[in-house]
Amino acid sequence: MIKKRVFTVLFLALFSTSFSAFAQTEPEDIAMATDEYQDSFYESLKQKGIENYDKAIVSLEKCIKLKPNDAVAYFELGKNYLALKQYQNAQNAFEKATQLDPKNKWFWLGIYDVSYETKNYALAIEIIQKIIVFDEEYKDDLISLYMITNQYDKALTAINEMNDKFGKSSDREIYKAQILSQGKYQNAEIDNLIQQIKKDPKEESNYLNLILLYSKNNENEKSLEVAKQLAKEIPTSEWAQVSLFKTYLDANQAEKAIKSMNVILASSKIDSKIKHRTLNEFLIFVNKNPQYSADLEKAISYFDNDKEVDVAKEIGKFYHSKGQFENAIKYYEKDLKAHSDTDLETNMLLLEAYSQVKQYDPMTKRAMMLIEVYPSQAQFYYYAGLGSNQIKQFKNAKTVLEMGLDYVVDDIKLEANFNIQLGEAYNGLGDAKKKEEYFLKANELLKKKK
Structure with missing residues (x-):
């Protein structure tokens, strides 16, 4: 100023x-x-x-x-x-x-x-x-003038000189953040921070700023290298645990890795991208070592108020992609309970996972509930009909499937599946003629799809 x-x-x-x-x-x-x-x-x-x-x-x-x-x-x-x-x-x-x-x-x-x-x-x-x-302190006025005239390279040099000589100030930090938001100036700041670390290896803030810059540029390996250096120089630092966690995990020292992970996830200083990456690495580890599932549950709880990523949903998707549908169901249900019970994507994934493991009763109940919320969403009618057939509620299956069929648009596979389930419903109701009619229609649709 x-x-x-x-x-x-x-x-x-x-x-x-x-x-x-x-x-x-x-x-x-x-x-x-x-x-x-x-x-x-x-x-x-x-x-x-x-x-x-x-x-x-x-x-x-x-x-x-x-x-x-x-x-x-x-x-x-x-x-x-x-x-x-x-x-x-x-x-x-x-x-x-x-x-x-x-x-x-x-x-x-x-x-x-x-x-x-x-x-x-x-x-x-x-x-x-x-x-x-x-009076050298008037260099702060010079910095302000450089900012006004968009001479950001000169401003950044002057800021670093003033910080080095007189210590940081709030105004200079605001200016610096403004400059570094433009990527082309970040390399100069990276070089400056590397020099600052060499000059004073016990100053934690320089490591943190360098890690954050590398993280913003998605240079994760460089970020990890700085964290390792920090761990060596200042082992009590929360950020040092980022390096230690990775080291312990690679060495299969699970208890030490979990301890470091909990410090990382609880920290108010550590960037959320680093926290998500830490959790993802631990998730992969737990997938191979399921005895640590309880520790994964605890780790996920740190993200309950995360507004950027539905962590439980993402873990559900991870297990879903691996064909581990029971684990996927657990995390989809956890996500729906913590956030919105009617989230469209999560419910679609959950119903598919229910069908894969033949959990037809909860699938039917959830699909019927969702029909009330999304009355034009054909998929929910299909899952309600499928589940009702499986638990031998054929009348209910017939009703919801006939209603839902009207909402199927330009989806031959789904239309064929509706007809198959309607055939099953009429079979359960003892109407062989209707059963054959719907099975034939499904067969014709599947031929079209080919």
């Missing part, structure tokens, strides 16, 4: 003609040399104080006639012109002051104020670089 400078007026009785002793002192703090000069100068300060800037300017012009090389009078003149928004006059006065006394930062700040107010940022940058020679 651009600094706000406050100028304090101190009235002194005497004033030396030499300003060398006051080179970096606020010019208003300097006393008057002669009675006439003193009277005019005090009058200018008084008029400025009550915002009579025109009158203050008249008094200062008298001072300049008495002392043509008086840098302080020119500086005060510039401030009054600036207050009147007479920017060119203000700049001319400040420039005269700097010519007379180029080592006084306040005079340069006068020009800086004019350039900033007039949005002459090129001049503002030029002037602030002169001021930094006197």
